[in-house]
Amino acid sequence: MNAPQFYKINSILSVILFLAFAGLLGSCTNTQKTKNSLPIFGERMAIKKVQNGKIIVDTIFHRIPDFGFINQDSQQVTERTFARKIYVSDFFFTSCPTICPKMRTQLQRVYQQFKNNNQVLLLSHTLDPERDSVAVLRDYAQSMGVSSKKWHFVTDAKDSIYAIASKYMVAATENSKKGGLIHSGALVLIDTNRHVRGIYDGTKPEQVDYLLADIQTLLAEKNLSHTFN
Template sequence: MMLNRRLIKVFSRPTRTLGSRVWLVAIALLALAGCAGGDGDKLPILGQREAVTKQVDGKTVVDSVYHTIPDFAFVSQYGDTVTAKTLAGKVYVADFFFTSCPTICPKMKTQLKRVYEQFGKDNRVVLLSHTIDPSHDTVPVLKAFADQLGVTGRNWLFVTGDRDKIYDIGQNSYMVTAAEDASAPGGVVHSGAFILVDPDRHIRGIYDGTKPDAVDKLIADMTKLLAEK
């Protein structure tokens, strides 16, 4: 429990060496798999968990409550509202970027397009890219960006919304960095992580979105997770 909290805090702290920290924390979280629901061929459930005592048939039992992505409401490149309900029953991959990013975002989008090409016609899968520069990345800007990538349909959604809510869900729910930083290129700093989320809104994997081999692992784990469900 305490170790998980420390890891989440480390992952939420802005830094220029984000790619390295993604892997250090992901490795540490995976080391906790035995404590977080992983068994056999199943992917672990990452993040903090809590023991909850409840009454079942008159008996006191202790159950585990796993870290869960909370409800949210953002706006997609199509102008409609995307919520947790929109993704109900689906496996999805979340990431954080901005369209004018001069550093890691082009690499991330090249790699995430590989995932889109693999699963873009599978209605059980959604890619969810959150802009961390909503003042610039309006709905029309996101739509033009998606069009430039060759994205059609609703399997890859680019979402915008209230800046503070985007930063909050990134750092406190997805366990990655998303914050303003005047000294950073583009004025914001963010993680290069891709976060794999299951239909129950549990995080099942964190991957370096700038590395082809890490994205190969993500694709393999998505296939495994779809088979699990």
């Protein structure tokens, strides 16, 4: 899987965001994995604890924090909505003329492949909450013919959205020009423990091929865990 590529809305800031994000992945990504598993992305912390009279070292991995947003049906969406689910997260805005239409096309592939699998959901956050109201998001979702039970388009206070974007390791910022936004085309794969398990270029079909395959890997991992538990 190749590292996600970033697209230029403002050339200087886009380069800065790309370099910062590439450095984050290079320094913080878990690359230790077995043949049939996916890495866990993000920072980790080793902690010591006593178990059965022995000191053992445990690893705490990066985890998507609790959140609360409003979706296209005016329903609250929280981390509990995705409990025990695998989901794909992205950041967009409905008036985006550049990479968002490409991301939308590729996300529809994900939706179509897993629309009958209740273990897989999609979560799209608007980066332009001032214009992307609940009504706008509802019209946008309806134009795609997707179910709000499967694919949540969410909005909230701008600060909250940009804060959670960083937890998904997605580059997003406002342009100095009025109404300008800079963001990556990343699609982020989250497992049932809220760990980031993959980051993909959502504008490239071959990258989304990897995403589709990796979702199947997580489904197998989830079902295997359920079998042993």
